[in-house]
Amino acid sequence: AQSVTQPDIHITVSEGASLELRCNYSYGATPYLFWYVQSPGQGLQLLLKYFSGDTLVQGIKGFEAEFKRSQSSFNLRKPSVHWSDAAEYFCAVGARPGGNEKLTFGTGTRLTIIP
Amino acid sequence: GAVVSQHPSRVICKSGTSVKIECRSLDFQATTMFWYRQFPKQSLMLMATSNEGSKATYEQGVEKDKFLINHASLTLSTLTVTSAHPEDSSFYICSAKHRDRGQWAEAFFGQGTRLTVV
Numbered sequence: 001a002q003s004v005t006q007p008d009i010h011i012t013v014s015e016g017a018s019l020e021l022r023c024n025y026s027y028g029a030t031p032y033l034f035w036y037v038q039s040p041g042q043g044l045q046l047l048l049k050y051f052s053g054d055t056l057v058q059g060i061k062g063f064e065a066e067f068k069r070s071q072s073s074f075n076l077r078k079p080s081v082h083w084s085d086a087a088e089y090f091c092a093v094g095a096r097p098g099g100n101e102k103l104t105f106g107t108g109t110r111l112t113i114i115p
Numbered sequence: 116g117a118v119v120s121q122h123p124s125r126v127i128c129k130s131g132t133s134v135k136i137e138c139r140s141l142d143f144q145a146t147t148m149f150w151y152r153q154f155p156k157q158s159l160m161l162m163a164t165s166n167e168g169s170k171a172t173y174e175q176g177v178e179k180d181k182f183l184i185n186h187a188s189l190t191l192s193t194l195t196v197t198s199a200h201p202e203d204s205s206f207y208i209c210s211a212k213h214r215d216r217g218q219w220a221e222a223f224f225g226q227g228t229r230l231t232v233v
Contacts, residue, residue, distance in 0.1 A: 004158075009156070036224075041124070041226060042226050043119060043121075043208065043210075043223070043224035043225050043226045043227065044159075044208070044210070044224035045224070046221050049221075090158075090159070101164075102161055102164075103149075103159075103161065103222075104158075104161075105151075105158040105159040105160075106158060107156065107157055107158050108156075108158070
């Protein structure tokens with residue numbers, strides 16, 4: 001079965017600083033990987049996804065993520081964070097056992113931005 | 116954009132009663148909807164996959180008689196928590212996939228429903 005680990009429960013970053021959120025996955029085959037963001041009282045919004053091809057994936061809001069198979073990682077990065085980036089971030093891995101699509105989420109990383 | 120709306124956003128009910136949560140795709144048709152449960156400081160756990168016009172597929176360990184799912188139309192799926200108990204208190208989130216998009220098309224999430232059973 002697939003699993004996702006987000007080692008950092010809470011990260012605090014200064015506005016304008018760079019950001020990296022860690023995600024490690026476990027899955028036997030080629031994974032489908034996702035990053036979602038959740039603001040308070042709102043649903044999850046897809047930031048980016050990796051299926052195949054270029055291992056550096058560009059997403060919305062200036063985010064990018066790099067798939068590293070050797071490290072089983074899919075870390076999310078942003079060169080300069082904005083106060084509006086404060087939210088909860090979830091990494092997820094997708095699989096299709098028996099043809100049923102399933103997303104397994106990590107526990108999330110809460111991002112706080114300080115002035 | 117594609118909007119998924121859940122109702123209610125918060126609900127408090129008495130132990131032993133049933134609660135219905137609605138998940139609607141407002142501007143697209145969804146043949147597949149997913150129901151998740153999120154405990155504090157934990158992951159979203161997939162409870163079941165709901166397909167329009169057919170029975171829901173439940174994940175292992177999820178009681179289908181307790182969590183009744185109905186997907187009667189292409190824009191509405193409902194989750195009914197029957198005979199609720201305090202341990203059912205949680206954050207429930209749905210997501211929906213556009214009917215005309217292929218494998219691994221983006222699933223759009225609702226804003227979630229906070230259920231508290233007292």
